[in-house]
Amino acid sequence: MKRIILAAMAVMVFGFANAQKTRFGVKGGLNISTVVGGDVDHVKSLVGFHVGGFAEIHVVQRFFIQPELLFSTQGTKVDLPLGNDSDIKLNYLNIPVLAKYYIVDKKFSVEAGPQLGILLSAKNDGRNIKDFTRSADLGFNLGAGYSFTDNLSVGLRYTIGLSPLSDKDIDNSDDYYDSAKNSNLALSLAYKF
Numbered sequence: 001m002k003r004i005i006l007a008a009m010a011v012m013v014f015g016f017a018n019a020q021k022t023r024f025g026v027k028g029g030l031n032i033s034t035v036v037g038g039d040v041d042h043v044k045s046l047v048g049f050h051v052g053g054f055a056e057i058h059v060v061q062r063f064f065i066q067p068e069l070l071f072s073t074q075g076t077k078v079d080l081p082l083g084n085d086s087d088i089k090l091n092y093l094n095i096p097v098l099a100k101y102y103i104v105d106k107k108f109s110v111e112a113g114p115q116l117g118i119l120l121s122a123k124n125d126g127r128n129i130k131d132f133t134r135s136a137d138l139g140f141n142l143g144a145g146y147s148f149t150d151n152l153s154v155g156l157r158y159t160i161g162l163s164p165l166s167d168k169d170i171d172n173s174d175d176y177y178d179s180a181k182n183s184n185l186a187l188s189l190a191y192k193f
Contacts, residue, residue: 021058027051027155029188033074035088035165038180042080046087048073050094050186062102066111070094071120074184086125090133090182092117096141096159107147115139115159117182137182138163151192159184 028051034043052070059065075089098113117137122130143157161181 023056023192024053025056025151025190025192026053027068027070027188027190029155029186031072031074031184031186033076033182033184035076035180036161036183037178038164042078044077044079046075046077046089048075048089050188052094054190056100056192062106064100064102066096066098066100066113068094068096068098070096072117072184072186074182088129089121089123090165091120091122092137093120094118094139096139098141098143100145106150109145109147111141111143111145111155111157113141115141132168133165134163134167136163137161137165139182139184143186145190153190153192155186155188155190157186157188159186 028049031048031050032045033048034045050070050072052068054066054068057065057067070093072092072094073089074092075087078086078088080086094115094117096113096115098111100109100111102109115138117139119130119133119135119137122128122133139159139161141157141159143155145153145155147153160183164179164181166180
């Protein structure tokens with residue numbers, strides 16, 4: 001955890017060192033999330049939201065690094081054939097660090113990069129299940145965006161979970177790869193200052 005905080009601070013210090021080439025902003029939007037893999041059957045998407053801030057650090061020409069800090073509501077709906085449906089709600093503090101490239105004259109961009117999610121709460125129909133859920137979630141992002149103006153943009157991003165939601169019954173690498181993981185599609189509206 002200390003390494004993660006130090007890495008985030010290093011990225012921010014780099015951003016402040018290049019302040020004339022760094023822009024800050026806020027963003028928020030819609031999440032459509034679910035859980036994929038593992039023994040999780042009969043799952044459906046759960047609608048949530050994300051909100052937070054970001055820095056767009058200019059590196060060279062059309063290439064930028066974009067660290068973000070986002071509160072994100074994720075999870076899944078479990079639809080059982082005999083009723084007893086339930087919602088699994090997972091709230092994270094997500095820290096993605098994206099490589100961003102503007103393809104068309106600062107209008108259309110593509111992005112990719114890793115993400116660390118710190119679990120804030122985990123509930124299954126109101127019952128606390130945080131003790132059964134990993135406190136950190138690793139993911140990888142792929143996305144694209146379009147800038148309407150120099151300040152206002154929209155983005156679409158898919159995050160695939162790389163780490164299991166729980167350490168239960170993970171004895172080998174096959175169990176790890178087949179375990180239940182987060183999957184999230186996010187639509188964002190962002191404003192740069």
